[in-house]
Amino acid sequence: MGGLKLPNEHFVVPPHWEWYILGYFFFAGISGGSYVLGSMLRLWGDARDAAASRIAFLISFPTLLICPILLTLDLGQPLRFWHFLINDSSGGLAFKPWSPMSLGAWALLLFGIFSFVMFLSALSEGGIVHRRALATAASFVAGVVGGIFMVIGALFGLFIAAYTGVLLAVSNQPVWSDTWALGGLFLASALSGSAACVLLATRTRRDAIATDRKLIEADRYFILLELALIVLFLATLGGVLSKVLTGGWIILWVIVLAGTLIPLALHWRATRMRATVTAVGTAAADISLLAPVLVLLGVLALRAVVIFSAQA
Amino acid sequence: MAQTVGFFTDTTLCIGCKACEVACKEWNQLPNNPLEFRDSYDNTGQLDHANWRHVRFVESAATNPDKPIAWSMMSDVCKHCANASCLEVCPTDAIIRTEFDTVYIQQDVCNGCRDCISACPYGVIGFNSTSGTAQKCTFCYDRLQNNLKPACATACPTQSIKFGPLDELRQTAATRLATLQAQGVSQARIYGDKEYGGLHAFFLITEKPEAYALPSTQSAVLPSRNNLPGYVTATITAILAGLAGLIAFRRRGESSSPSPAAGTGGSSPSPLVGEGRGGGS
Numbered sequence: 001m002g003g004l005k006l007p008n009e010h011f012v013v014p015p016h017w018e019w020y021i022l023g024y025f026f027f028a029g030i031s032g033g034s035y036v037l038g039s040m041l042r043l044w045g046d047a048r049d050a051a052a053s054r055i056a057f058l059i060s061f062p063t064l065l066i067c068p069i070l071l072t073l074d075l076g077q078p079l080r081f082w083h084f085l086i087n088d089s090s091g092g093l094a095f096k097p098w099s100p101m102s103l104g105a106w107a108l109l110l111f112g113i114f115s116f117v118m119f120l121s122a123l124s125e126g127g128i129v130h131r132r133a134l135a136t137a138a139s140f141v142a143g144v145v146g147g148i149f150m151v152i153g154a155l156f157g158l159f160i161a162a163y164t165g166v167l168l169a170v171s172n173q174p175v176w177s178d179t180w181a182l183g184g185l186f187l188a189s190a191l192s193g194s195a196a197c198v199l200l201a202t203r204t205r206r207d208a209i210a211t212d213r214k215l216i217e218a219d220r221y222f223i224l225l226e227l228a229l230i231v232l233f234l235a236t237l238g239g240v241l242s243k244v245l246t247g248g249w250i251i252l253w254v255i256v257l258a259g260t261l262i263p264l265a266l267h268w269r270a271t272r273m274r275a276t277v278t279a280v281g282t283a284a285a286d287i288s289l290l291a292p293v294l295v296l297l298g299v300l301a302l303r304a305v306v307i308f309s310a311q312a
Numbered sequence: 313m314a315q316t317v318g319f320f321t322d323t324t325l326c327i328g329c330k331a332c333e334v335a336c337k338e339w340n341q342l343p344n345n346p347l348e349f350r351d352s353y354d355n356t357g358q359l360d361h362a363n364w365r366h367v368r369f370v371e372s373a374a375t376n377p378d379k380p381i382a383w384s385m386m387s388d389v390c391k392h393c394a395n396a397s398c399l400e401v402c403p404t405d406a407i408i409r410t411e412f413d414t415v416y417i418q419q420d421v422c423n424g425c426r427d428c429i430s431a432c433p434y435g436v437i438g439f440n441s442t443s444g445t446a447q448k449c450t451f452c453y454d455r456l457q458n459n460l461k462p463a464c465a466t467a468c469p470t471q472s473i474k475f476g477p478l479d480e481l482r483q484t485a486a487t488r489l490a491t492l493q494a495q496g497v498s499q500a501r502i503y504g505d506k507e508y509g510g511l512h513a514f515f516l517i518t519e520k521p522e523a524y525a526l527p528s529t530q531s532a533v534l535p536s537r538n539n540l541p542g543y544v545t546a547t548i549t550a551i552l553a554g555l556a557g558l559i560a561f562r563r564r565g566e567s568s569s570p571s572p573a574a575g576t577g578g579s580s581p582s583p584l585v586g587e588g589r590g591g592g593s
Binding site for chain 2: 009010011012013014015016017036037040041043044045046049074075076077078080081083084087088089090094096098099100101102105158162163165166167168169170171172173176177180181182183184185187188191214215217218221222225229
């Protein structure tokens with residue numbers, strides 16, 4: 001007994017974080033990841049990526065709105081959700097930087113501001129809604145300060161997509177606390193899922209087709225990163241590896257693999273076909289529905305297997 | 313300033329009568345456990361929101377053939393760690409350290425996020441679905457404030473549970489340990505003098521800590537140990553993802569648009585501004 005590896009000796013009880021938390025982790029990843037993708041497209045893309053960038057910001061804010069609802073519903077005392085921000089005893093701020101849950105609550109609030117402004121800007125730029133306030137947001141974002149604003153928001157987006165993994169690790173639960181790879185893994189998976197979301201949303205838009213090829217290429221890299229981190233995650237589990245690789249969890253792992261390997265193969269195929277058949281810059285709108293849907297299922301399954309297997 | 317107090321539980325004196333459990337439930341008005349038959353005299357099961365004392369019946373194979381099973385009993389309780397995992401992660405500051413140096417969950421502040429449950433290495437804290445909050449032993453905070461001993465220590469008929477100033481209890485434990493070892497109980501040891509900065513509820517045990525569901529000294533680690541490696545891994549991933557984005561999204565000189573790209577120099581106008589729908593391909 002005494003020969004057990006240090007972190008694998010657990011006598012904790014599970015916190016029963018279940019469906020609401022799974023939903024929160026999923027949408028937080030999509031929201032943060034979409035914002036980051038939108039920002040990267042603006043920073044490094046060209047004018048033809050504008051529509052896809054707008055779509056990414058239009059995805060980010062609505063998915064973010066779901067997050068606090070799910071988080072609050074998961075609380076035993078939902079009406080005390082504000083205790084995450086205000087110390088009810090002292091009246092001061094409840095801010096503990098060493099507690100990922102505390103950091104996450106604040107980051108969610110602040111990221112909301114960035115995501116909201118970029119959402120307004122995207123609405124205006126897309127000509128979806130014509131309002132003076134929206135135009136103001138758009139012109140603000142177009143300036144230097146707006147650019148800095150967007151980049152700071154992207155840092156918050158990265159944090160929102162990643163911190164949920166760190167939150168799980170900063171515990172004494174089996175699996176979660178036995179690895180340091182979850183933050184990175186959730187981030188890579190969130191970016192891949194966000195690319196899939198944007199790809200799905202741009203399928204029917206002619207003005208965003210030009211970006212599809214780039215999104216597919218990006219998603220390929222994100223999936224490769226995710227696969228590497230899955231290997232790291234499993235490799236760091238040591239004695240509790242069997243907890244995530246037994247019974248019904250295998251089904252979820254099959255979905256995770258289907259959500260990474262099949263899209264990866266489809267992306268390679270799509271890229272090669274375009275390189276040889278289609279003229280550059282006129283990529284056809286034949287993005288398979290299958291790849292993004294599988295990616296999103298994989299993102300959900302990955303979080304499900306991590307959350308539920310540790311508490312079983 | 314109130315004195316730092318503690319529990320010293322000597323498992324060699326425990327007879328498994330469960331008077332501590334009853335006294336605790338009675339004083340703190342905790343609900344009864346549902347009737348459940350288990351494969352042991354232990355019908356409490358575990359510490360949780362409704363069981364703040366739990367007498368463990370640790371069964372092990374004995375060397376004496378006439379008595380094939382040996383029992384070690386231990387009245388388990390919240391350890392009120394000096395470096396408490398639950399207090400460390402609690403995002404709402406609902407978990408505080410009292411003037412007696414004990415760890416206390418403020419029921420009117422806790423919002424039931426259950427982060428403390430995921431952090432407690434001893435599985436002490438339980439979630440009360442009726443109150444919607446996390447609950448555990450309060451060290452009879454109300455009794456301490458009125459100069460009374462905690463209910464469990466008051467009820468214990470064998471003085472297996474000792475209550476008092478922590479320093480005095482540590483001396484008592486050291487003396488008791490020396491006595492037992494002199495009597496040939498060489499496996500006796502103190503659990504809780506080093507773990508988590510020193511437990512305020514510590515134990516004299518005669519089996520390995522794991523037998524009592526206590527993590528070994530090496531395994532008694534704080535959740536915050538994973539903060540730095542977790543964020544570092546996420547940061548490295550973010551950098552690699554940023555590079556991936558740069559490679560995938562970079563302008564390749566293919567654009568037919570005369571609009572300059574934004575962002576790289578910080579002063580260029582955004583390509584998005586002023587662009588109408590369908591302006592791409």
